[in-house]
Each structure stands twice: as structure tokens, then as C-alpha cells.
Amino acid sequence: MNPSNPAAAPAAVTVSAGPGYSFAYLDAGTKRMIRRAILKAIAIPGYQVPFAAREMPMPYGWGTGGVQVTAAILGAADVLKVIDQGADDTTNAVSIRRFFTATAGIATTTRTAEASVIQTRHRIPEAPLVEGQVLVYQVPIPEPLRFLEPRETETRQLHALAEYGLMHVKLYEDIARHGHIATTYAYPVEVAGRYVMDPSPTPKFDNPKMDDCPALQLFGAGREKRIYAIPPYTRVRSLDFEDHPFRVQSFDRPCALCGAEGVYLDEVVLDDAGGRMFVCSDTDHCESRLGESCLGETRRADGQTGEAA
């Protein structure tokens, strides 16, 4: 698409919430089935509940599982936020938000604090979640043991008997190969002292946020047809070795835009000469801070304010 010629761009597809669509797209029977799966998942924290995932009007890998969970729990009064890698303005986030605006007519927001349901791909917002909020994760591969044990019959048995030695074999391999636990995303966690769970490909930076979280966390895997959950205030422990304890990444500089420290940063390449900067991966967090006049190095140098990159 040529951005200099907006007339050549196709008109935005609008889907009316009129006759022909159920509220939030899915029919009542499907929602009921998904809600049952969700209830079961909440009752057994970390356990993967099979469900009859439907075809959704988007390709697998774009959040079909998360969208179905969101569709099943949305009410007319809900305010929806959708993020993709922390950003509210990427294709995946924008199109899912528009999908629910069109099919459910609900309000959307980019502000974490204002949202009642947050669908996410690969991040947990920086702003602390509160009671009453629901975080819906899009999950590509729900089985944490999959790459070590390809047989589904066997992994189910391992979960049933809580035989998780194999998970540590993966961490052992990391240390043997790299000298430290090199798994940086989809880092396995033990939920409520029982089931080991894949937290979806979130950076392990976000793992501590899952522990004792006041919000309800739901995970939907559309292609693999699994739903699992972490109820509010549940113990979530990242697996590790006694002599190689779990640690999150740290960044040696603050966000270049808003100066935030202790947040997850994205590297942005600026030019072909090796120029780069590190900015908040959570765009809402960054914008809020800019609104409060917190400035990082680039903004101070440019004398700009307020506007996010």
C-alpha cells in the first residue's frame, strides 16, 4: 500500500452489529460451552480444559483462542482493551478491537486502568491489574511439555500424575548449553502448587506479575482447543534450580521516551547506521507517563512533549 495515496487504500471494512450477528459474534450455545470450560479451568488452576473451538473470522495464530474466550465473557457494559506485544496500535490489536466494537457494540479503551477485559498477546500490562479485571491471553501452544514429549497421551498422564521432572530437563539443557536458564519467554510456571503451565509466549519479565494477581487470568488456545486459567490471588511460581534461581531480565537504561525504569523495553532500530533506542513495550504505560510529563532522554533533547512514538 502506498501511504502517500490514501485513495488507493481499500476502505475500512465495517461490520454492522445488526441482524445476522449474535452479540460478540458467537452464538449462545457456543458461548455456553466456552463458559463451562472457563468455569472448569478456574476450578482447576493451570489445568488445560479441552473445548470445541470454533472457526473464527481470522487465521489461526492471530488470537482465535483469545477472541473466543473474550467473546464468551463480554457483557454489554464491559470496556475492552486489546494489546499485541504491549502495543494498542498494532494490526492484531486494532482489528480485534474493531471486531468487538462491530459485533458487540461495546466501548473500547487503550487505558489499562479503564478496561474491564484486556485481551493480550505476549505481554501483561505494566500498570498493576485490579480486582474485577479479566486478562485474556492468546495462546499458540498450551502444552509446556510439548517439545520434550510429543505424545499428547503421555503429556496428559504426566500432568495427571504431576510428574514434572521433564520440565526441569529443559531448564537443565538451557544451563548446560548457555550457562544460565536461557528461556526468556513462555517460561514454565507452577500454578497453585499443582499444575505446570505455559504462560503463553509472554517474556519471563512478566511472570512475577501472574503471582497473587488480583485479576482473573484466562488463557485461550484456538488451534489446540484448550482453555486454562489462573484465578485471582493464586500462587504462581516460576520453575528453577536451587543453584540457578529464577531471575527476570533487567535493562541497563530507562525508556528513551518516558524515562520509565523497571519496565519491559522494546528495541527500536532508527537508521541503517546502528542507531537504536529502547522504549516501553507497553504503549499505554508510556503515554500515561508522557501525559504526566515524565520525559526520557530523547524527549529532553528534542524539547518535545506529550506525543508518543
Place this chain on the structure above:
Amino acid sequence: MDPLLSVEGLTKRYGRRLACDGIGFTLDPGEVLAVVGESGSGKSTLLSLVAGEVAADAGSVAYRMRDGATRDLDTLSAVERRALMRTDWGFVRQDATQGLRMAVSAGGNVGERLMGIGDRHYGRIRATALDWLARVEIAPDRVDDPPTRFSGGMRQRLQIARNLVTAPRLVLMDEPTSGLDVSVQARLLDLIRGLVAELGLAVIIVTHDLAVARLLSHRVLVMRAGRVIETGLTDQVLDDPQAAYTQLLVSSVLAA
């Protein structure tokens, strides 16, 4: 004292074919029993039945646990059975790719059982793995290589290390030396004989090679068409076979 393992009337049918027909034997601690016979005689099925990997149509397997109580393996829960299999028992397979995790390093393969029983100290697991690799004559600089880069003989030695790391009392071996050339076979047999004597292992070894049976075992069980046709001390059976089939088997061995 009770035997370590007692097997009674084990029977398994595959359709109309009888793979094992009422097989019974006992095994004392530290005793090596060789099961010999031609291909298709039910040797491997017998091993799978004992290990509980194949459900028997009839018969029972009783094992004296570490606490001294003899339990029928059928009465164990799935959790107890799996715990027993990965701590007190070992299973060395004919095809090493079935007994190893081919994508995981040698150290990880040896360490898996330790992590399975709850060891969560990397340094300790690795030290134990290195110790075991040395005991099965694998150079310490291969500890981070996956078994895909190992030769056939090394894979079998790695399998043995992986099984012995939890100090099991009973090891089942299914043709551990087949497919290896004779010099590698000889070294492997020597290693197994050394470890069995040193650790006081009870072993059931399935083999079609009478030389393996003579070298390793105290007693021999000769099988044919799913039945035990002769049993006794190894030297006695091999030097003075009574059953016609055993005589045929013994006389079929080529002298080098």
C-alpha cells in the same frame, strides 16, 4: 527370604497366537537371569509383561519393594508403579532411540531420573551425570552432546548410565548388544558384567546370543513358542542341554 521378583503363570495372547504361555520364575537379589530363544519365541513379550508395559491376560508379577514388603504389581497405583519404574527398576532397550531422549544432551538424559525424583540442584545433577558417564566410559567432554552424535555402543552405554543413576535393584535388558560389532559388544558386556557385580544388580537379560547368556547370567530360561522348555544354571543348561530344542540351539552356535 522372599525372592526379589516372582513371576507366576504369565500368559499373553495376540489374537489366536500365544506369545507367552503360563511362564513362571523367581529372581533373587543380585541374580542374573538370561532368557534365550529364537526370534518370535516370546522373550521380548515376557519382558514387556514383567515391566507392565503390556497387560497380561493371566498371571501375576510380585516384587519385593525397598521397604521389604512384597507387592503384586497389579495392585500398585499408576503413581506407585511409575515411581517404581523410574527409581528401583531400569529398562535397557534394544533400540537406544526408544530408551533415550535423542534431542536432549547426554547429561540431561542421565539427569532426567534425578530430576524426576525431585532433585532441583543443577550442580549436583551435573556432577552425578559426569560421574556416571565416566563409569560407562563416555568422555566427560561429550556430556553436552545429544545421543544423535553418539555411536551405537556409546548410546547403549548411555542408556545404562541413565538407568543406573537412581541405583535401581532390578534392571531389564532387551538384547542390549544386538546390532553392535563384536569388539564393541565385548566391551559392553564387560562393562555390564562389572556394574552388575559391583552394584549387586538383579538382571533379566533377553538375548538370542548364547555367548551373552554364558558370560553374564547365573541362570538361563530357554523359551520356544511362548513356553519355557528348559531352565537351570547357565553352565548346566549350556553344557548339558536336556531338551531337544536346547540341544539344537547350543549346537547351532558357530565356533570362531
